[in-house]
Amino acid sequence: MEYQVLQDEIKAAMKARDNHRRDILRQVHTECKAIEVNERRDVTEADVDAMLKRVIKQTKETLDGSIKAGNNQERTDALTAQVAILEGYLPKQVEGEELVTLIDAVLADTGAATKKDMGRVMGELTKRTGGNFDKAAAAKELGSKLS
The missing domain is CATH 1.10.1510.10 (Uncharacterised protein YqeY/AIM41, N-terminal domain)
Structure with a gap:
């Protein structure tokens, strides 16, 4: 705002x-x-x-x-x-399918493959969304996608 x-x-x-x-x-x-x-x-x-x-x-x-x-x-x-x-005054949070799509794009852009890269991916998600995303859901999704 x-x-x-x-x-x-x-x-x-x-x-x-x-x-x-x-x-x-x-x-x-x-x-x-x-x-x-x-x-x-x-x-x-x-x-x-x-x-x-x-x-x-x-x-x-x-x-x-x-x-x-x-x-x-x-x-x-x-x-x-x-x-x-x-x-009600905060910007809309990125969640659900939109968040999954964004995570996939960040993974492709950063080339992250292991759980060691999780912090870097979360940082990039924060940059792209201005911090307006469901962090718990993102961490859970990343945990399932990174080995």
Whole structure:
């Protein structure tokens, strides 16, 4: 997601009086603003995606802790909704048949044949997809294809 799109989404949530979505997006915006201030550079689309993933990870950890602690259901539902909203802004993940096809192409391009090459293949998959692929499924598929 582009930085300007994030700002536009915050404005749209404000106009729609969707306070929950607005607050969640502001959290991501604050993280991105820190990049501008601390690193003195413009925020890129990759930065916004990284911040979305980071906030999702933090929220999921909080959600897991909330479930284990047996906190009230209202908080658990709010955290679950927050994760769903944030995941809606991430780029589509490569999975299923599309992932298998991409793995085959990477294997052909890199000439990987053994399990020792798995890290190199995963790295190339990360480059080609921007990290937006099902890593567990990719590792399982690679494990079956490499000797």
